[in-house]
Amino acid sequence: MNLTNYHSHCSFCDGHAPLEDFVKAAIAQGFTSYGISSHAPLPFSTRWTMDWSQMPDYLAECRRLKKKYAKEIELYVGLEIDYLNEDSNPAIDPFRNLPLDYRIASVHLLYDDNDEVVDIDCSLDKFRTIVDEHFDGDIMRVVCLYYKRLFRLVDLGGFDILGHADKMHYNANTYRPGLLDEPWYDTLMHDYFAAIANKGYMVEINTKAFHQLGTFYPNQRYWNLLKELGIRVLVNSDAHYPERINNGRAEALRALSDVGYTHVMELHQGCWKEVAITLS
Ligand SMILES: [Zn+2]
Ligand SMILES: [Zn+2]
Numbered sequence: 001m002n003l004t005n006y007h008s009h010c011s012f013c014d015g016h017a018p019l020e021d022f023v024k025a026a027i028a029q030g031f032t033s034y035g036i037s038s039h040a041p042l043p044f045s046t047r048w049t050m051d052w053s054q055m056p057d058y059l060a061e062c063r064r065l066k067k068k069y070a071k072e073i074e075l076y077v078g079l080e081i082d083y084l085n086e087d088s089n090p091a092i093d094p095f096r097n098l099p100l101d102y103r104i105a106s107v108h109l110l111y112d113d114n115d116e117v118v119d120i121d122c123s124l125d126k127f128r129t130i131v132d133e134h135f136d137g138d139i140m141r142v143v144c145l146y147y148k149r150l151f152r153l154v155d156l157g158g159f160d161i162l163g164h165a166d167k168m169h170y171n172a173n174t175y176r177p178g179l180l181d182e183p184w185y186d187t188l189m190h191d192y193f194a195a196i197a198n199k200g201y202m203v204e205i206n207t208k209a210f211h212q213l214g215t216f217y218p219n220q221r222y223w224n225l226l227k228e229l230g231i232r233v234l235v236n237s238d239a240h241y242p243e244r245i246n247n248g249r250a251e252a253l254r255a256l257s258d259v260g261y262t263h264v265m266e267l268h269q270g271c272w273k274e275v276a277i278t279l280s
Pocket of ligand 2: 009
């Protein structure tokens, strides 16, 4: 039943429980393969990312749990790495040299006109304030900046899975209703997914907000396109709470099957494999 998840946080970053609690929850729910992907360090401290000083403990704890639960579940260690700028992204050596099983790449941050870092992966209210106060209400510019960074991330490489590929769409489309139907935006998305397909990355179907907001990332309207482009997908819950590791997974698998996907990617015996979708 494709009980896997590779996008999961824990108390090493902004997750709300120790790593072992996520592993125990995965075992209790019959998951066969599970990966931890704490937010990778940035050049500055934040409340949601790890610091480099924590890295040895993070890797050691993953190793300990892999061993402890080897008979019950396949455990993997990854990171969710941000594209911040040319000096801090998944392609740089400090990340490439880590002994990780896989890497997720995401964009959460933009620079405003004053070169100040702003976090656009936020609530709708906060997003409105940021667009209005940091970008003079120019949502089109914010959208373009966001995807420009994602294009650069895709170009630079150093990762396996693209995380929540169009996450900003929900806030942006609420800020400007109808945005997703605007031709320029649609063209941008087609170019974006074509670039991703060209590089051969896996794209996650991120289910984190499905129960609250009713949308996946990427938005379901692009799944036919993903299929046409031959993009391999996997279903990830981006869980920050152990009780949410399975949220939206069955719904995502059904919706993938509806657009013609027959397989999802799973990590088994250390290799990414295409596994047939089994609907519950
Ligand atoms: Zn993220
Ligand atoms: Zn995440």
